Amino acid sequence: MTQLHAAHVPPADLRAALSAELGGAARSWLDQALDEAAAHPGTHGPISVWELRLAEAGRRCGPAHADAARVLVLHAARAGTDALTRVYSQGTADERRAVLHALPHLVPGPDAVPLVEDALRTNDTRLVAAALGPYAARHLDAHQWRHAVLKCLFTGVPLESVADLDRRAASDTELARMLADYAAERTAAGRPVPEDLHRVLALTESEPPAPGPADPHGKES
Numbered sequence: 001m002t003q004l005h006a007a008h009v010p011p012a013d014l015r016a017a018l019s020a021e022l023g024g025a026a027r028s029w030l031d032q033a034l035d036e037a038a039a040h041p042g043t044h045g046p047i048s049v050w051e052l053r054l055a056e057a058g059r060r061c062g063p064a065h066a067d068a069a070r071v072l073v074l075h076a077a078r079a080g081t082d083a084l085t086r087v088y089s090q091g092t093a094d095e096r097r098a099v100l101h102a103l104p105h106l107v108p109g110p111d112a113v114p115l116v117e118d119a120l121r122t123n124d125t126r127l128v129a130a131a132l133g134p135y136a137a138r139h140l141d142a143h144q145w146r147h148a149v150l151k152c153l154f155t156g157v158p159l160e161s162v163a164d165l166d167r168r169a170a171s172d173t174e175l176a177r178m179l180a181d182y183a184a185e186r187t188a189a190g191r192p193v194p195e196d197l198h199r200v201l202a203l204t205e206s207e208p209p210a211p212g213p214a215d216p217h218g219k220e221s
Contacts, residue, residue: 006071006101007133007163018068022061029060030069037076050077051087054095070098074106081111088115097127103135110139120148128152129161137164146175149200150182159196169203176204 006014015034019027037050053073058066074084084106088099100119103112112135119131132148140148145168152159159165169175179201183193 006068006098007104007130007135011072011075011105014068015072018061018065018072021065026061026065029056030072033057033060033069033073034076037073041076041078048077050074050079054087054091054098057098058094066094067098067101070095071102071105074098074102079106081107084112085115088118093124093127097130100127100130100135101133104133104138107135113139116140117144120144120151123155125155125157128155129157132157132162134163137162137168142172142174146172146178149175150178153179153182153194153197156194159200165200166203166206167208169200170206170208172204176201179204 005017009017019030022030033050033053033056037053040049050073054070057069057073061069074087077083079087079102084099084102088096091099096119099115103115116131116136116139119127122128128148128151132152136145136148149159149162149165149169151157152162179197183197183201186193
């Protein structure tokens with residue numbers, strides 16, 4: 001269960017896949033946590049019970065599955081933009097990453113773009129990668145998205161982390177110019193040009209894929 005899957009897989013499928021991978025005690029904890037979140041969504045007092053479960057997820061489900069578990073808890077709690085912003089601002093890096101993975105499942109419009117922008121300003125490469133899932137693909141404007149691609153190249157985040165890269169890069173002459181300038185700067189300084197740069201530069205010369213019905217999680221059918 002990779003971190004990328006937590007953003008791309010619909011919650012029902014994510015829960016089934018995660019349950020199949022967890023041991024008995026972890027699976028029981030997850031079931032209870034999701035039931036509690038569904039029964040007591042929103043905010044109740046200084047901190048909601050489901051927020052406590054977010055903090056426990058790594059210990060209960062293991063680091064490999066914690067992102068998916070946290071995304072499922074946020075979804076069960078029907079966390080809106082305000083709740084997601086609170087968790088993001090007060091949470092650990094792991095909890096912030098889970099919020100970013102949960103955005104395409106919970107926020108239909110651009111209200112949570114400030115969370116993506118904040119993550120892209122950090123030097124935490126795992127946050128940068130999480131920020132560039134399906135939600136960013138849908139809602140970042142062209143200027144922001146181009147600079148996010150360059151941020152990945154600067155920081156070594158693989159461009160496979162960037163959702164919908166093929167479509168957004170296609171025929172983007174401004175992105176091509178920025179990439180060429182960056183490659184020239186690296187070459188002049190005697191530094192290697194990242195392989196990913198050549199890949200995305202080739203994409204800018206391609207035609208956009210034919211439009212299809214949008215999937216709520218950022219895919220096309």
